[in-house]
Amino acid sequence: MRSDGMLILGDWGTTFNRLYLCKWQNASLTIIDRIEGLGTKNNPDPESSFFNLAKPWFAQFGDMTVYLIGTVGSNIGWKMVDYVPCPTDHSPSLEKALRFNARGIDFVIFPGLSCTNMHGLPDSMRGEETQIFGFLATQKNPPEKQILCLPGTHTKWVLVENGLVSTFLTSPIGELYEVLCLHSVLLKSATVKDWDDDGFVQGLHLSKRPSSSLLHTIFATRSQQVIDGYNNAQAAGFLSGLLIGADVKSAQRSFDSFSHVVLIGTSHVNSLYEEAFHFNDITTEICSSEIATTKGIIRVASEEWS
Structure with missing residues (x-):
């Protein structure tokens, strides 16, 4: 760490790279600035991608240590970092982190988590674990048992x-x-601006039917366009x-049913899952993924200097 506490x-992650310029002072971290770049998917040169993105910060503040989470530590990222097996808390993250130097800058990439899930299959996460531990750090009287849902590219239950x-x-x-959207005849890509909530609710209605099967209903996405005149947004x-x-119906089966979920994600995808949960009489507690992420990274990284 630099003497002036900059880091x-x-x-x-897979889709985005969100960097936060921080200052360590008075036993706490303060976020000064943030920038966003390409995720690890289709990013052939992570090293150049990082330095191109963070160049203005290094030019202004000089060398500083970089702490990273997410798929940057996977086999599609920059450096492969081991997983921490479950059950676990946040404590092994610093111990099992990968440390290296690139272009004179010290990097620390934190590990992800692995488990054998309830279907007896291997599972893994990178980045979401930091959101989980960041959220848990905010709970004053946490329940003994709770279900968290982190929706996104790869939704985690x-x-x-x-x-x-x-x-x-x-x-x-x-x-x-x-x-x-990109590789089927079902529909074309739709933006959030073009979103149609009535179509979304119709999909929720259909998915809730006990006899509903995703494989046997998904083609209606196309047939309703060619026969019933649905537009692409619908x-x-x-x-x-x-x-x-x-996803919600299947998760309830996998986790022996539940009536309350902690939802950690971005505002748009949180709103969609929240609607699906309430549609199935499941109450929710909402947390921003960005807030959970920064709290989680700060929690782990701060242990190095406390």
């Missing part, structure tokens, strides 16, 4: 027991939606409702 924290991440389950809802809302509704 960079980064949440470098997490069982936390007595402050430990016991196990989790991944559903690639965001990635599946993107693949269908079809996009319908498909998203089907996918998220099926």
Whole structure:
């Protein structure tokens, strides 16, 4: 760490790289600035990508240590970092972190988590664990057992027991939606601006039926356009409702049902999952993923200097 306490924290995932310029003083970290760049997907040169993004900060403040989480530490990222097996709390993160130097700058990449999920299959996460521990740090009287949902490209369903991440389950809802938009005849990509909530609610209705099967209903995304005159925004809302509704229904089966969920994500995707939860009589507690991420990185990184 620099003598003046300047450092960079980064949440470098599959889709985005969010960097935070911070200052350590009076036993706490303060975020001074933030920038956003490319994620690890289709990013052939992470080193150049990082330095191009952070160059103005180094020019202004000089060399400083960089702490990173996310798929930057995976086999599609910059450096491969080991996983911490569940059950676990946040404490092994600093111990098992990978440290290296690039272009005269010291880097620390924190590990992800691994588990054998309730289906007996291997599962993993990188980045979300920091959001989880960041959120848990804000709880004054946490319940002994709670379910967390972190929606996104790869939605994570997490069982936390007595402050430990016991196990989790991944559903690639965001990635599946993107693949269908880009590489199928079902629909074209739709922006948030073009979103159609009525179509989304229709998809939720259909997914809630006990006999509803995602594989047997998903093609209606296209047939409702060619037969019923749905526009692309309506079809996009319908498909998203089907996918998220099926995700919620499946998670309730996997976790032996539940009536309350902690939802950690961005505002738009949080609102979609919140609607799906309330549609299924599940109450929610909402937390911003950015707030959880920064609290989590600060919690782990601060242990190095406290």
